[in-house]
Amino acid sequence: MKTIKPIGMFDSGVGGLTLFKGIKTLLPNENLIYFGDTARLPYGTKSPKVIKNFSLQIARFLENLGIKVLVVACHTASSTALGDLKKKIKIPVIGVIEPAAQKAVAMTKNNKIGVIGTKTTIESASYQSFIKKTNPKIMITTVAAPLLVPLVEEGWVDKNVTRTILKEYILPFKKAKIDTLILGCTHYPLLKRLFQEELEPGVTLIDTSFETAFHLKQLLNENSLRNTTIMHRHYKFYVSDDPDKFALSARFFLREKIGTVKHIVLDE
Amino acid sequence: MKTIKPIGMFDSGVGGLTLFKGIKTLLPNENLIYFGDTARLPYGTKSPKVIKNFSLQIARFLENLGIKVLVVACHTASSTALGDLKKKIKIPVIGVIEPAAQKAVAMTKNNKIGVIGTKTTIESASYQSFIKKTNPKIMITTVAAPLLVPLVEEGWVDKNVTRTILKEYILPFKKAKIDTLILGCTHYPLLKRLFQEELEPGVTLIDTSFETAFHLKQLLNENSLRNTTIMHRHYKFYVSDDPDKFALSARFFLREKIGTVKHIVLDE
Numbered sequence: 001m002k003t004i005k006p007i008g009m010f011d012s013g014v015g016g017l018t019l020f021k022g023i024k025t026l027l028p029n030e031n032l033i034y035f036g037d038t039a040r041l042p043y044g045t046k047s048p049k050v051i052k053n054f055s056l057q058i059a060r061f062l063e064n065l066g067i068k069v070l071v072v073a074c075h076t077a078s079s080t081a082l083g084d085l086k087k088k089i090k091i092p093v094i095g096v097i098e099p100a101a102q103k104a105v106a107m108t109k110n111n112k113i114g115v116i117g118t119k120t121t122i123e124s125a126s127y128q129s130f131i132k133k134t135n136p137k138i139m140i141t142t143v144a145a146p147l148l149v150p151l152v153e154e155g156w157v158d159k160n161v162t163r164t165i166l167k168e169y170i171l172p173f174k175k176a177k178i179d180t181l182i183l184g185c186t187h188y189p190l191l192k193r194l195f196q197e198e199l200e201p202g203v204t205l206i207d208t209s210f211e212t213a214f215h216l217k218q219l220l221n222e223n224s225l226r227n228t229t230i231m232h233r234h235y236k237f238y239v240s241d242d243p244d245k246f247a248l249s250a251r252f253f254l255r256e257k258i259g260t261v262k263h264i265v266l267d268e
Numbered sequence: 269m270k271t272i273k274p275i276g277m278f279d280s281g282v283g284g285l286t287l288f289k290g291i292k293t294l295l296p297n298e299n300l301i302y303f304g305d306t307a308r309l310p311y312g313t314k315s316p317k318v319i320k321n322f323s324l325q326i327a328r329f330l331e332n333l334g335i336k337v338l339v340v341a342c343h344t345a346s347s348t349a350l351g352d353l354k355k356k357i358k359i360p361v362i363g364v365i366e367p368a369a370q371k372a373v374a375m376t377k378n379n380k381i382g383v384i385g386t387k388t389t390i391e392s393a394s395y396q397s398f399i400k401k402t403n404p405k406i407m408i409t410t411v412a413a414p415l416l417v418p419l420v421e422e423g424w425v426d427k428n429v430t431r432t433i434l435k436e437y438i439l440p441f442k443k444a445k446i447d448t449l450i451l452g453c454t455h456y457p458l459l460k461r462l463f464q465e466e467l468e469p470g471v472t473l474i475d476t477s478f479e480t481a482f483h484l485k486q487l488l489n490e491n492s493l494r495n496t497t498i499m500h501r502h503y504k505f506y507v508s509d510d511p512d513k514f515a516l517s518a519r520f521f522l523r524e525k526i527g528t529v530k531h532i533v534l535d536e
Contacts (some may be wrong), residue, residue: 045421046510053533146422161432165429
């Protein structure tokens with residue numbers, strides 16, 4: 001009966017819902033539990049040590065709820081805490097770095113890949129080291145873009161100032177003539193159109209949601225964990241700050257209503 | 269000997285150092301302990317319930333270190349948690365709202381005051397209710413400006429995009445013809461020049477640091493808590509994330525080096 005157990009996933013906040021949507025589409029039979037650490041977000045400006053502590057706390061909470069696999073939807077947590085979680089959690093754990101990096105390596109024709117992400121993700125060099133391991137000839141250009149998350153959360157995805165800031169952030173990619181760009185943060189898919197308009201035509205954007213959902217499907221298959229029972233699916237949401245505020249942001253991210261959101265205090 | 273005990277103060281991060289500097293200048297004989305909750309910052313986008321929990325945790329930590337008075341340097345925490353802290357903490361507690369609001373009421377000539385702050389500070393209506401209580405005739409215009417903190421923390425205080433964003437935020441103040449503006453967040457003094465250049469000439473900016481330090485001095489006098497001993501002062505810093513990163517940001521905020529910063533985990 002382990003196959004009907006839910007998939008557990010977490011993010012610092014609402015951003016991981018882009019991946020939630022990907023998983024829901026690709027694995028329509030699966031039950032899901034989502035945790036958003038909204039009381040302590042953002043993760044992208046904080047140190048690896050703190051992110052590891054937060055991630056382990058959440059992973060243990062989800063493990064106790066009886067999940068069959070853990071998905072780290074947050075790029076910062078995937079970059080810094082994945083190794084640690086794999087050691088300490090008894091169920092399979094996957095992150096978003098490897099799927100996106102693999103896809104980028106497969107897509108690039110001129111061997112020039114760009115990575116844009118939060119400060120901690122970029123400083124962790126997780127994308128860089130995975131790409132270099134796969135193909136040492138690839139040139140990688142990285143940019144830390146701490147303002148994009150607050151701009152998306154303010155809902156300013158169509159504003160001119162957002163375009164101006166984005167233009168400044170992508171200058172190094174234009175200089176390096178990359179042909180593939182990894183959108184290394186859950187929030188960036190909401191700026192996809194802007195990225196596409198401002199980058200040179202022909203640059204491929206790697207959106208991690210689909211790639212990670214695809215890797216998750218493979219992992220479930222390999223471990224005989226796919227839910228083949230046809231049943232009413234359950235999606236549960238837990239957050240560490242206000243559930244109503246999360247539900248509201250979720251509608252902006254998913255463009256659909258989500259179910260009940262529960263509040264949980266992890267550190268008491 | 270209670271007079272030589274340190275003053276305790278806290279903020280969500282590094283921003284409260286603008287007040288630390290004010291206290292250091294006005295009360296040069298006092299010992300100070302500063303706590304920055306860098307693992308869980310920012311507070312300004314989070315709900316009152318969560319801010320109350322965090323504030324009480326920190327207040328108890330500082331109380332156990334033997335402080336004689338607690339200063340809530342964070343505008344969001346002052347707006348949401350002050351009443352709660354005053355009930356639960358045995359030493360005197362002061363925040364930043366009342367000093368700034370009092371000064372603004374005293375300064376305005378046309379009875380039109382503006383308040384700019386984080387989302388939670390503005391939604392708490394703390395400035396508004398204090399001003400209205402003092403003088404119900406005063407018209408108050410408020411703006412929540414969630415992007416200013418990340419812009420300051422990115423170090424973009426002189427950039428054109430920051431000016432563009434600030435211009436958009438202050439439009440309601442221009443329409444309302446305010447003559448006094450409360451800078452309702454610890455980070456905003458770093459944008460003071462930009463505010464002054466973009467607002468109508470003659471608008472008075474209320475920077476809470478000096479006002480709060482002045483109130484603190486009065487409170488110490490009234491409670492016979494002033495340190496009159498001439499001695500080597502101690503400034504201690506505790507943070508919940510990386511101490512080195514805090515020390516580095518502190519140099520940007522204070523334009524001087526601070527002493528040793530220690531890391532503390534509150535929630536374990």
